Amino acid sequence: MAQVEEVEDSSPAREGSALRGWSGVVAVAVGTFTVVTSEMLPVGLLTPIGDSLKVTEGLAGLTLTITGLVAAVSAPLLTSVLGRFDRRVVLCALMTVLVIGNLGAAWSPNFGVMVAARVLVGIGMGGVWAIAAGITVRLVPARSVGTATSLVFSGIALASVLGIPAGAYVGALAGWRTAFVAAAGLALLTTVAMAALLPRLPAAQAVQLGGVMRLFGNRRLRIGLIVVALLVTGHFAAYTYVRPVLEEVSGAGSGMIGSLLLVYGIAGVVGNFLAGAGAVRSPRRTLLAISSVLAATVLLLPAVGGSLWVAGALMAMWGLSYGGVSVSTQTWILMAAPDAREGASSLFVSVFNGAIALGALIGGRAADGIGITAVMWLGGGLALAALVPVRRILPDRS
Template sequence: MATLDTPADTAAPPQAEERTTLKAWFAVVSVAVGIFTLVTAEQLPIGLLTSVGSALQVSEGTAGLMVTVPGLVAALSAPLVPVVVGRMDRRYLLVGLMTVMAVANLVTVLAPNFGILLASRVLVGVTIGGFWAIAGGLAFRLVQPAAIPRATALIFGGVAAANVLGVPTGTLIGGLAGWRTAFAVLGVLAFAVLVALLVLLPKLPATKPVSVPELLAQFGNRGVRAGIIATALIVTGHLAAYTYVSPMLQQVSGVDEDLISLLLLGFGVAGIVGNFVAGAAVSKNLARTMTVIIVALAAAMLLFPVLGRSQAGGIALLVLWGLAFGGVSVSLQTWMLKYAPDSMEAASALWVSVFNLSIALGALVGGLVADNIELTTVAWIGGAVVLLTAATLPSLRLSGKAAQ
């Protein structure tokens, strides 16, 4: 019987290594880069709020809708796209969705006003939800059984890489060449990915189309339900504050605007370290790993208005923030994959929906607070919401023991 801290896959007998072709591994990499592109596209505005707002003459809170809108749309499209497309070959579905992403970024680059730009973000949301929901279980169809754990980690690594590298790199490009150039580069990357998917992916007919009853049945899985609660709280709290980390660093810590892109890149480097550390830790003790992440993430935000009032303090807390959030995706993904092995596409669709809904909610709450109360309050609220997750850990532990 598997428990929360002894993943089910560790109890399975070792399998004989079967050869996975090089083309199959390239296909896995193309899916991972696709995930990286989508998540980067969703969160890239975080590092460009000030420049976009100035260029299109909207407030930073209004510019935050660039994160809120695709998050809401992705939350809807994640469960709907798999149901609507039915038995459509997943290869052509993924290629089509990535084509929409390339077009959406082109519209963003050419947008003459904020309204047109926001419309392009709707297309981004459709692509994120549909692509991510389908891609979650593709490792099982692309590689041999013995290679599935590595392939799955690589695909989901695209999420972590986007969170810790995509936004800082995009911000750096935007700072050097303008925000439209940053989205143009993203559009070129999306086009390259769609070509790679078309060339490398085999035919992927739907073996088990997702249905509404199957989606609803996932809420009866205690492990899945607990993971969704944790996802909602952590992601909402993080995005409420992190969406406005750039203006906070400038206004609270006194950091020069020209240094923001480099600091966010440092956040990304810290996140990579956190991702690898958490990845090694979750297989040994998932509950303990999540506890450390929650406490560190909440502390970084709650302490920012107090200890972040100097450049040194702000930078130190940003590094802690990056370390903690770098481990979030791998921990939550491990949780969901563990407790829904037989309904991966359905559970993945629900998880993606909640993840993106939480991104939208966090950005929206942060925007309302930043515009109507005080900028530093977003850090208080974000940290408090993340800290609430600690109260769910006993029930998560209980759910884990009862899940198998």
């Protein structure tokens, strides 16, 4: 269990109205949507970014790798360093960093400036996501905490499945730089909403970094993190490069790419809520289904995805399966460490984003070294590997 130092907690949210509490929950959910959308925006814009900055698609994929690595490191560090500060102030400050990062990406005249901007996005994202998990318990009555937590994390799932196609559409209509400006505008609006809707949230407990790291000793949590690492690495090894794959395998143009990603997104929203309900009953069975369908879909796309109709069907199945990953694994992590929610969530964010970075990195190396469709074989293989800890080691809810 993480070591914590108790500090004053006046629980201002408990004293406020129910409407204010739920308004705050919605603001935080929009915040998680915004930070994860900002992180993954390059996925749907990879080809034009590479062309504009004069780098290969594999190198352009590092815009995702860098952000994920920074978020992976910053999540546990920021949870510890900022542990004594009012959470409303911290969230607004981190969202402001996100605004600057997205504007920097939109302006970037070369790849070096883009890298610096994406570092800022990673800092903002890692901190917001890690802190969000521990806030809902202070905004709503105890009986509503589960619903509020699901709403906050639905922002992450929705960003994974809707933010990317939205960015691709904006990029196709007005250019990739406009997509980053739009993300900055959304982040700014979210900052204002958080400042207006969240009550004062003095730190309830200061989590020490050493205590967070000791949570790795929790076997159930550790196994859950292994599953996260395999599924997310496999997904992003393939999905970071889905645009050039669809262009090569299916002959899809820029407008059709946006449509295919939208199909993926809609299916992902359905998958998020189906998996959320299933994970409460049986995380093991839910993750078995997710891993199996994800692996099969990714492996089939380069083999049979020559038809746009078949590619669309496979993208729908991909979205349906991956849409449930974040909510299912987050449910498992919080069940494994119910008394250290913020510390466990910071580790979840760290592993999740480290896996995003690793997936984008090894996918890029495969794309540049072997060929673009190789990323699908790599991603499918890692998703298959996730079946081992899920089936043989991960126990059901006890």
